[in-house]
Amino acid sequence: MTQRKLLITGGAGFIGSNFVHTILESYEDIQVIVLDKLTYAGNLRNLAKWKDEKRFHFIKADIANKEELSLALNGIDFNEIVHFAAESHVDRSITGPEEFVKTNVLGTFYMLEIGRNLHEKGKLNVFLHVSTDEVFGSLGADGAFTESTSYAPNSPYSASKAGSDHLVRSYFHTYGMPVITTNCSNNYGPFHFPEKLIPLMILNCLQGKQLPVYGKGENIRDWLYVKDHCLAIDLAIHKGKFGETYNIGTRNEKNNLEIVELICNLMDLRHPQGAPHKKLITFVTDRPGHDFRYAIDPSKIEKELGWTPKYSFEQAIEETVDWYMNNKEWWSEILSGSYQSYYEQQYKGIG
Ligand SMILES: NC(=O)c1ccc[n+]([C@@H]2O[C@H](COP(=O)([O-])OP(=O)(O)OC[C@H]3O[C@@H](n4cnc5c(N)ncnc54)[C@H](O)[C@@H]3O)[C@@H](O)[C@H]2O)c1
Numbered sequence: 001m002t003q004r005k006l007l008i009t010g011g012a013g014f015i016g017s018n019f020v021h022t023i024l025e026s027y028e029d030i031q032v033i034v035l036d037k038l039t040y041a042g043n044l045r046n047l048a049k050w051k052d053e054k055r056f057h058f059i060k061a062d063i064a065n066k067e068e069l070s071l072a073l074n075g076i077d078f079n080e081i082v083h084f085a086a087e088s089h090v091d092r093s094i095t096g097p098e099e100f101v102k103t104n105v106l107g108t109f110y111m112l113e114i115g116r117n118l119h120e121k122g123k124l125n126v127f128l129h130v131s132t133d134e135v136f137g138s139l140g141a142d143g144a145f146t147e148s149t150s151y152a153p154n155s156p157y158s159a160s161k162a163g164s165d166h167l168v169r170s171y172f173h174t175y176g177m178p179v180i181t182t183n184c185s186n187n188y189g190p191f192h193f194p195e196k197l198i199p200l201m202i203l204n205c206l207q208g209k210q211l212p213v214y215g216k217g218e219n220i221r222d223w224l225y226v227k228d229h230c231l232a233i234d235l236a237i238h239k240g241k242f243g244e245t246y247n248i249g250t251r252n253e254k255n256n257l258e259i260v261e262l263i264c265n266l267m268d269l270r271h272p273q274g275a276p277h278k279k280l281i282t283f284v285t286d287r288p289g290h291d292f293r294y295a296i297d298p299s300k301i302e303k304e305l306g307w308t309p310k311y312s313f314e315q316a317i318e319e320t321v322d323w324y325m326n327n328k329e330w331w332s333e334i335l336s337g338s339y340q341s342y343y344e345q346q347y348k349g350i351g
Contacts, residue, residue: 002079003029003030003031004027004029004030004031004079004080004125005030005031005033005077005078005079005080006023006030006031006032006033006078006080006081006082007033007035007073007076007078007080007081007082008020008023008032008033008034008035008082008084009034009035009036009063009081009082009083009084009085009111010036010042010083010084010085010086011032011034011035011036011047011058011084012034012036012038012042012043012044012046012047012058013036013041013042013043013046013084013085013088013193014041014046014088014187014189014191014192014193014196014226015084015130015187015226015229015230016034016036016084016085017043017046017047017191018189018190018191018226018227018229018230019082019084019230019233019234020032020034020047020050020056021049021230022227022230022231022234023230023234024050024053024055024056026234030055031055031057031078032050032055032056032057033057033058033059033076033078034047034056034057034058034059035059035060035061035063035072035073035085036058036059036060036061036085037060037061037062037063037085037103038060039087040193040338040339040342041087041088041089041193043191043334044058045330045333046191057076059072059073059076060072061073062103062107063085063103063107063108063110063111064102064103064106064107064110066110069110069111069114070114073114078118079118079123079124079125080124080125080126080127080128080237081111081114081115081124081126081127081128082128082130082233082237083108083111083127083128083129083130084130085103085107085111086103086104086107086130086160086161086164087099087100087103087104087157087160088157089157089193089195089196090134090155090157090158090287091195091287091346092157092195093155093156093157093160094155094156094287094288094289097156097160100156100157100160101156101160101163103160104157104160104161104163104164105160105163105164105167108129108163108164108167108168109164109167111127112127112167112168112171112177115127115171115177115179116171116175116177119175119176119177119178120175124177124178125178126178126179126180126237126240126242127168127171127177127178127179127180128179128180128181128182128233128236128237128240129164129165129168129179129180129181129182130182130184130233131161131164131165131181131182131183131184132158132161132183132184133145133183133184133185133222133247133249133294133296134153134154134155134157134158134161134291134294135151135153135158135161135162135165135183136149136150136151136152136153136183136294137151137152137153137154137158137291138152138154138291138292138293138294139292139293139294139295140292140293141293143295144222144295144296144297145183145247145294145295145296145297146247146297146299146300147183147244147245147246147247147300151165151166154289154291155289155291165181165183165245168181169181169243169245172242172243173243177242178242179242179243180236180237180240180241180242180243180244180245180246181244181245181246182232182233182236182245182246182247182248183245183246183247183248183296184224184229184232184247184248184249184296185221185222185223185224185248185249185250185294185295185296186221186222186223186224186294187223187224187225187226187229188223188224188225188226188316188317188320189225189226189227189316189319189320189323190226190319190320190323190327191226191330192226192320193334193339194331194334194335194339195339195342195343195346197256197259197260198259198263198317198320199324199331200212201259201260201263201264202263202267202320202321202324202325203324203331203335204280205263205264205267205271205274205277205280206267206271206274206324206325208274208280209280210280210281210282210347211260211264211277211280211281211282212282212284212347213256213257213260213281213282213283213284214256214283214284214285214286214287214290215283215285215286215290216257216283217255217256217257217258217260217281217283218255218256218257218292219255219256219290219291219292219293220253220254220255220256220292220293220294220295221253221254221255221256221259221293221294222249222250222251222252222253222294222295222296223250223252223253223254223259223313224248224249224250224252224296224309225250225309225311225313225316225320227310227311227316228250228309228310228311228316229248231307231310232246232248232301232307232309233248235301235305235306235307236301236305239304239305239306240305241304246300246301246304246305247296247297247298247300247301248296248298248301248307249295249296249297249298250298250309250313251295251296251298252313253293253295257281260281261278261281262317263277263317263321264276264277264278264280264281265277266317266318266321267321270321270322270325271325284347
């Protein structure tokens with residue numbers, strides 16, 4: 001078998017960097033090339049552990065810039081592509097949708113073209129595209145998304161991801177490219193950028209800041225531990241069928257208020273000087289077009305690929321809280337940079 005050489009786009013972001021850790025820790029004879037633009041969400045600190053590792057290489061490039069991308073990859077040898085790079089924050093897609101269309105749609109198209117070029121030379125083993133359950137739109141009180149649920153995206157973020165999923169599908173049907181798409185639910189875990197619900201709440205508790213909760217906190221998400229997600233992606237690379245899509249989730253639905261209250265309880269034990277942290281909960285005006293509920297039916301990946309999650313929610317959420325408690329240097333640097341002005345703009349008037 002030829003040596004596996006993975007090109008991982010967006011590998012300096014939250015899920016991508018966790019995936020780099022999973023892969024380098026799981027396989028000795030593997031090369032990893034991370035290609036990342038290092039936007040506000042990309043952070044080389046996430047990958048610091050591997051900086052002197054011979055199996056690890058980093059390239060800074062923008063997937064939405066065709067010339068820059070082909071120049072950056074010129075002469076670089078790889079045979080698998082795992083595509084994470086995206087603009088990923090729904091709120092930012094509402095205030096600035098253009099970057100989402102550029103990176104998520106055009107950038108995915110350019111990455112597919114890179115893949116097609118390799119495929120035509122017989123050198124591409126797999127192109128795995130990482131997508132979201134948000135492409136399916138919003139659920140009512142019942143039911144769950146399956147792989148055959150119709151697409152109905154409601155935000156510029158989910159619409160741009162839906163566009164990228166369709167392009168990926170077309171490269172299988174048109175060019176016979178070995179593509180696989182995974183659609184997962186909301187992730188949580190180490191290296192999650194503080195604008196997202198779980199890290200935002202942990203860090204605000206630590207700093208005695210208010211805990212902004214949209215609407216009444218009733219929106220439901222199906223929470224997936226990032227380490228389980230990374231193992232599922234690795235399994236899909238090995239066992240997945242080309243041209244197929246796989247939903248990844250752990251049947252772990254919680255509404256936002258439940259999540260925030262749970263974090264407050266965990267923080268009360270770990271940071272008693274701020275207790276009770278629940279007093280910091282502040283309900284803020286709901287996000288426009290806020291999808292009510294997402295829930296994933298993971299039966300297909302369970303039955304066809306034999307996937308089961310390794311971590312329980314209780315264990316994983318505690319690990320996550322502890323990770324933020326133990327990695328103050330990581331998040332202090334982010335909070336002291338340009339993110340601060342975004343935060344102030346987003347949550348005007350709350351302390
Ligand atoms: N976080 C979640 O809960 C979640 C859920 C479902 C699907 N996803 C998908 O998983 C993938 C990774 O999400 P994440 O949460 O790690 O995102 P993230 O925002 O933490 O990281 C995205 C990474 O992509 C890089 N990037 C952005 N634009 C780029 C460009 N033009 N060229 C090259 N690199 C660029 C950023 O620098 C960053 O390192 C995304 O495709 C996202 O849509 C995420």
